[in-house]
Amino acid sequence: MSDAITTDAPLLEAKALVKRFGGGHSLLGGSPLVHAVDGVSLAIRPGETFAVVGESGCGKSTLGRLLLRLIEPTAGDVVYRGRSLMALSATEMRGLRRELQIIFQDPYASLNPRMTVGDIIGEPIWLHRLAGRAERRERVAELLRIVGLLPDHAGRYPHEFSGGQRQRIGIARALAGKPVLIVGDEPVSALDVSIQAQVINLLEELKERFGLTLVIVAHDLAVIRHMSDRVAVMYLGEIVEQAPVDALFDAPLHPYTQALMKAIPVPSPAGRQAKTLLQGDVPSPTAPPPGCRFHTRCPHARPLCSEARPPVEEAAPGRTVACHFWREIQDAGSGALVAPPTPPNLAARLSLYRARQKDAAAVHP
Numbered sequence: 275m276s277d278a279i280t281t282d283a284p285l286l287e288a289k290a291l292v293k294r295f296g297g298g299h300s301l302l303g304g305s306p307l308v309h310a311v312d313g314v315s316l317a318i319r320p321g322e323t324f325a326v327v328g329e330s331g332c333g334k335s336t337l338g339r340l341l342l343r344l345i346e347p348t349a350g351d352v353v354y355r356g357r358s359l360m361a362l363s364a365t366e367m368r369g370l371r372r373e374l375q376i377i378f379q380d381p382y383a384s385l386n387p388r389m390t391v392g393d394i395i396g397e398p399i400w401l402h403r404l405a406g407r408a409e410r411r412e413r414v415a416e417l418l419r420i421v422g423l424l425p426d427h428a429g430r431y432p433h434e435f436s437g438g439q440r441q442r443i444g445i446a447r448a449l450a451g452k453p454v455l456i457v458g459d460e461p462v463s464a465l466d467v468s469i470q471a472q473v474i475n476l477l478e479e480l481k482e483r484f485g486l487t488l489v490i491v492a493h494d495l496a497v498i499r500h501m502s503d504r505v506a507v508m509y510l511g512e513i514v515e516q517a518p519v520d521a522l523f524d525a526p527l528h529p530y531t532q533a534l535m536k537a538i539p540v541p542s543p544a545g546r547q548a549k550t551l552l553q554g555d556v557p558s559p560t561a562p563p564p565g566c567r568f569h570t571r572c573p574h575a576r577p578l579c580s581e582a583r584p585p586v587e588e589a590a591p592g593r594t595v596a597c598h599f600w601r602e603i604q605d606a607g608s609g610a611l612v613a614p615p616t617p618p619n620l621a622a623r624l625s626l627y628r629a630r631q632k633d634a635a636a637v638h639p
């Protein structure tokens with residue numbers, strides 16, 4: 275569906291992106307300045323699934339929106355196929371919109387309840403003048419089939435569908451403009467676990483079928499591990515580590531990534547889920563700690579950590595880490611203390627639900 279991309283040059287790059295919210299003043303007082311994203315740089319390659327992971331409030335969704343220029347950055351740039359999105363006029367940006375799509379966490383909130391499913395899916399086709407009325411109807415029917423729904427559903431309204439089906443409608447809408455890149459902002463976290471597997475399956479199939487590039491914003495490490503090729507770990511608006519998915523899960527380098535991995539529930543011999551939680555709360559993004567933002571919760575923190583922001587270092591080809599003492603931590607063997615994560619057996623669930631996927635078309639009346 276998307277144009278074939280054969281080059282290894284990045285498809286989309288974030289360059290020192292910064293986004294701050296608030297900080298304004300009024301007669302009733304001011305709103306505190308929120309440091310949502312602070313100096314994020316990354317490069318997404320064509321055809322890959324790139325994941326952004328971190329705890330709630332770390333800036334993942336804001337970063338996802340910045341990457342598509344759905345919101346304007348305070349500073350920094352986003353480069354798509356070698357062109358700065360920030361330098362584009364509103365008209366040029368509108369032309370690019372169909373290539374850069376987003377799927378939201380809450381499919382119910384993101385679908386207009388007063389529009390039929392056919393109009394919701396057909397709107398991008400109409401907006402981008404991709405087809406006339408009759409052809410648009412055919413295209414909507416085809417998209418409904420592609421996402422596992424029925425052409426007849428075009429005349430129904432979002433409330434007539436289950437959560438998983440509504441997410442399929444959101445995906446069909448994202449596909450309607452023949453996108454190149456789709457950002458999935460927690461695309462399955464609002465769904466039941468069984469339905470999550472179906473939607474993940476669908477996204478993976480569509481990615482292969484249409485040569486899409488995916489950016490998945492999520493907090494669920496099992497989903498991340500299953501779906502992604504490379505992962506960026508965010509903490510309080512900054513990326514602390516970037517790595518290919520297997521390398522990250524086999525040997526996390528940053529103390530925060532190590533702590534996140536430890537927080538994955540692992541089956542214990544007693545059959546209960548053992549879980550090590552990160553100590554303390556995430557500091558407020560209105561007053562991020564100086565130096566390394568993780569130092570207030572880091573078991574390895576030393577005086578330098580509260581004084582100087584750690585540089586982003588290349589730990590291995592394609593692997594970066596931002597921690598003053600990451601080498602010492604590995605040498606001291608504390609990396610080895612991190613139990614290899616055993617994510618819930620998503621793969622088994624996926625194959626089970628793959629077999630049942632045909633049933634997904636049996637839509638609730």
Ligand SMILES: Nc1ncnc2c1ncn2[C@@H]1O[C@H](COP(=O)(O)OP(=O)(O)OP(=O)(O)O)[C@@H](O)[C@H]1O
Pocket residue numbers: 295296308309310328329330331332333334335336337493559
């Ligand atoms: N429009 C906004 N105005 C003010 N603050 C905002 C706005 N959008 C996000 N924020 C704040 O920016 C910070 C990062 O939010 P963001 O939603 O990007 O985090 P997140 O990692 O996606 O979290 P979650 O998974 O809970 O959505 C939070 O403190 C949030 O309250």
